Amino acid sequence: MHMSAFSVSGAVIDLLLVDDHPMIVEGIRQMLLPEPDLRVVAQAHSGAQALELLGAHPSVRVVLLDLSMPGMSGVELARAIRADWPAIRVLALSMFHDHATVAEVLEAGGAGYVLKTASRTELSTAIRQVAGGRSYFSQDVADTLLQNLQIGASLEAERPPVITRREREILQLIAREHSNLEIAEALFISERTVETHRRNLLTKTKCKSVVGLIQYAIRHKLLD
Amino acid sequence: MHMSAFSVSGAVIDLLLVDDHPMIVEGIRQMLLPEPDLRVVAQAHSGAQALELLGAHPSVRVVLLDLSMPGMSGVELARAIRADWPAIRVLALSMFHDHATVAEVLEAGGAGYVLKTASRTELSTAIRQVAGGRSYFSQDVADTLLQNLQIGASLEAERPPVITRREREILQLIAREHSNLEIAEALFISERTVETHRRNLLTKTKCKSVVGLIQYAIRHKLLD
DNA sequence: AGGGTACTACGTGCTGCTACGTATTTTTTA
DNA sequence: TAAAAAATACGTAGCAGCACGTAGTACCCT
Structure with a gap:
């Protein structure tokens, strides 16, 4: 016991x-x-x-x-x-x-x-x-x-920004090291338009430059 | 002996x-x-x-x-x-x-x-x-x-390039969206030196710009 | 018909990255 | 100790990226 x-x-x-x-x-x-x-x-x-x-x-x-x-x-x-x-x-x-x-x-x-x-x-x-x-x-x-x-x-509270189709397309070309001019020619649009998309991407993702943008793209699996 | x-x-x-x-x-x-x-x-x-x-x-x-x-x-x-x-x-x-x-x-x-x-x-x-x-x-x-x-x-057949300690250090600061000037001040070296390191990184990795460099760094796990 | 969103586009100006050449000092390796 | 590699640094120059403002067109949804 x-x-x-x-x-x-x-x-x-x-x-x-x-x-x-x-x-x-x-x-x-x-x-x-x-x-x-x-x-x-x-x-x-x-x-x-x-x-x-x-x-x-x-x-x-x-x-x-x-x-x-x-x-x-x-x-x-x-x-x-x-x-x-x-x-x-x-x-x-x-x-x-x-x-x-x-x-x-x-x-x-x-x-x-x-x-x-x-x-x-x-x-x-x-x-x-x-x-x-x-x-x-x-x-x-x-x-x-x-x-x-x-x-x-x-x-x-903090929802992820909405990346549109076109923006994603351009983001992928940026990631492939294409310049704005090259992207414009590839998509048959003006270089200014590409610049605008680029700016919108930076604003939406709150990045300072492509450097951050690329990392954002990879983290959010926006590339192929 | x-x-x-x-x-x-x-x-x-x-x-x-x-x-x-x-x-x-x-x-x-x-x-x-x-x-x-x-x-x-x-x-x-x-x-x-x-x-x-x-x-x-x-x-x-x-x-x-x-x-x-x-x-x-x-x-x-x-x-x-x-x-x-x-x-x-x-x-x-x-x-x-x-x-x-x-x-x-x-x-x-x-x-x-x-x-x-x-x-x-x-x-x-x-x-x-x-x-x-x-x-x-x-x-x-x-x-x-x-x-x-x-x-x-x-x-x-294709051996990876040797990234030196200092280069890696600078690469990490680049990835954090710091400018050359900021990096120079952080490491107490000249902005020109940072530019040189940056150029060497681009040459070694065969990248056209930071865009490729960041992806290289992520793929090869050179960031923290 | 009106409001919202996406895509398109222009102008101006500034900053920063990149190219190319060169060179000294320090550290490491052979 | 000599040779090689790494880290440091300067100059000149150009173009690309980015800031900021503005605006027309097309499409979808209510």
Whole structure:
């Protein structure tokens, strides 16, 4: 009975590591070694293996899993774990913190999201947090989440300028290093007209010169 | 004199680890610990720090570097190392093996390319290979290379022009829509000098104007 | 019929990029 | 230490891009 209380109180947190990169697995083991309350009881290099091991190790309270794995992805594995062992906490481990990925993990029931840039301290803190029923996000991840909330709001305020067909046509010829005169001859219009279109493009995109215009075109995929 | 022969023969290979992920650094250290001839003498978590450490550790023969780092990318660092310490061998470490990335590393003078899925055996083999003047590629990477052999052939035929540090610096300021005068004031040099650099950039890249130059810079990832 | 938008076009003037030639100093490499 | 490469700098000149203002024509939608 006091054994049960012992394990629930979290004096020792049993972990399962899931990562297909031996050097990362080894690195995490090494980082957690000095922490007496964190114990890696098993490690898997694939999603399928992880599910097997969970059956064999019922003491596991937290699964630390890499998002980028061949075969079953980390997100899929997170879903499977929540379905089969709802009590187990999933802490995602990733190189990236783009909004889409973070959102996916949260949907799949992940309890936390730590970047691979995390220090020993941050990693062990994160594990204890999720094991204790709370959640944890690396600073950059949290920033991403907050930032995307703001962008979502400001996206409505600032709509992208409307580039007309003709303007786009001229923009593409500019990108091919043609001069205004060349463009005019190619399109059978006056050089002055080309200049006007060019000016309108600069105004609409708020660029100072072609330099910015070209980058705008590339960023907004206006070229072929 | 026998000391020199000793170090050249490679009885012990000194390594510099570069990775911004503590857990990976720790994992690699741990994996290499049982290998008596491989010694990690320093580790950096950024490109800038790596360059500093190379000055302080002249015994380093092989740099093991992660490709995905914030700030200076792994490829940039490889270029910088080749420029400053041509004798040092660079072994790239990456999650991915897409053709573009592998090709970039080779262009930048990388001696080998190992995936992060590598085992202890593979990693130490790779290090010994590159230290011995040979090269090493993980199987998947080699497959990628063979698959795109025709592209590899054309890469050698048409070598990319060498953009110097200063030129790159100026190119970045141009991309930010600064005028020659502004750039000159920012870098504390004459406007004429900026013009010269600009002209050299146009000549080297065979571009007609900034329009092409900006696209060249983006395609070759010369901007931040 | 009227209002909005896109495309067309002109004039004037200024600034900045680009061409071409040349040359010194510093740093790196052989 | 000599040779090569990089970074620095000047002069002359021309054209292209850009600012700013203005305006006619065609088409679509209400």
